[in-house]
Amino acid sequence: MSKFFHPRTDDLQLPSILAALGDDIRLCIVRKLAEGEALACQNCAPDGVAPSTLSYHFKILRDAGLIKTEKRGVSHYNSLRAADVEQRFPGLLHAVLTEHNQNK
Numbered sequence: 001m002s003k004f005f006h007p008r009t010d011d012l013q014l015p016s017i018l019a020a021l022g023d024d025i026r027l028c029i030v031r032k033l034a035e036g037e038a039l040a041c042q043n044c045a046p047d048g049v050a051p052s053t054l055s056y057h058f059k060i061l062r063d064a065g066l067i068k069t070e071k072r073g074v075s076h077y078n079s080l081r082a083a084d085v086e087q088r089f090p091g092l093l094h095a096v097l098t099e100h101n102q103n104k
Contacts, residue, residue, distance in 0.1 A: 004062055004068075004069045004070075004071075005062065005063065006062060006065065006068055006069075006081075007063070007064075007065040009065075009084040009087055009088055010088070011065070012064075012065040012084065012085065012088045012089070013064075013065075014089060014092075016063070016064040016065070017064050017065065017066060017085065017089070017092070019060075019064070020060050020061050020063075020064035020066055021066070021096055023057070023060075025045075025046055025049060025053075025057050026057050026060060026061055027096075028045075028046045029044050029045060029046075029057060029058070029061065029067075029078075030061065030066060030067075030080060030093075030097070031097060032044040032045075033067060033078060033079060033080035034080050034082065034093070034097055037079065038070070038077040038078060038079035039077065039078060039079075040075045040076065040077055040078075044078060045057075058076075058078060061078075065081060065084065065085065066080065066081060066085065067079065067080055067081060068081050080093075
């Protein structure tokens with residue numbers, strides 16, 4: 001069984017989070033995860049992105065502390081750590097996602 005590294009809430013760093021959100025693919029993933037529950041990798045990624053590229057983007061998001069990944073059977077399910085990010089940096093996700101939605 002594969003274990004994933006998820007930083008503690010107190011260890012979340014603003015530069016890492018902003019860098020992770022600075023990529024259009026990762027921002028799209030975060031936006032989809034913000035809309036609902038945990039999603040399998042293929043269900044929260046933009047169309048046409050290669051699986052190896054997706055793995056890289058999910059790792060960046062996970063390492064920054066933005067998402068949590070759980071393995072269920074052969075699938076990996078991702079969820080947004082919105083409460084943890086909100087606790088550490090109040091209003092950050094709301095501001096980023098609201099701005100992104102206005103500029104779509």
